[in-house]
Amino acid sequence: MKQIEPKQTQLLHIAKSQCKLSDVEYRDLLAGHSKDKKTSSKDLTYSEADAVLNYFVKTLGFKIRTRGCNPLFLKDCNPLFSRPARARGPLPGNVTALPSPDQLKLIDALGAQVAWKYADGFQRWLAKYVKTDKIRTSAQASRCIEGLKGMLKNSKE
Structure with missing residues (x-):
């Protein structure tokens, strides 16, 4: 038994x-x-x-709650998502970290706060300072966020 x-x-x-x-x-x-x-x-x-x-x-209605995978929250599915990037260490050379949805939302919010001189001002700024037409990696997203924060800080001074 x-x-x-x-x-x-x-x-x-x-x-x-x-x-x-x-x-x-x-x-x-x-x-x-x-x-x-x-x-x-x-x-x-x-x-x-x-x-x-x-x-x-x-009979008694007990519900087993798992900490399992909810497809809407990938952080619950994969333990790699639940730890900060610094805790994971550097990625191998052939692996690219995609920007997180939170990073993309923050970029949209910060970009909306900046007073652009042209309708496509954000795209021009992205091409000139981040050297890309579209944010494809987490590193690009981080550079973009920090650049937009700096622009907002300088515009308020």
Whole structure:
């Protein structure tokens, strides 16, 4: 018989607290779903713990919340996104970091605050100072953000 896994024990205790079961009710529930009337989660087998968890989910309405992948928030999906770039270290030479959506939003917001002399002033500035017609990398986005911040600072002085 396979023993209970630590994650199952953790889930059982979380389910107990979420379903607001008293200690006596919880132990009665464990005894009802185990062969030898076990009253401790550590004594359960893998399959018995699975049966108790299924009971919590199907009957008592326990919802297992994962910290898993939400496609709208890529930071939850990939641990590389959750750490700052400095913590990851430099990228290999053949890898290019794309600009983040936050960087692009900040560039749009800063660009809208600058009073351009021409309708295509931002595009002209981008071509002259960032040396590109479109922001393609994270490094370009950083240079652009810092340049726009400097322009705003100088225009307010």
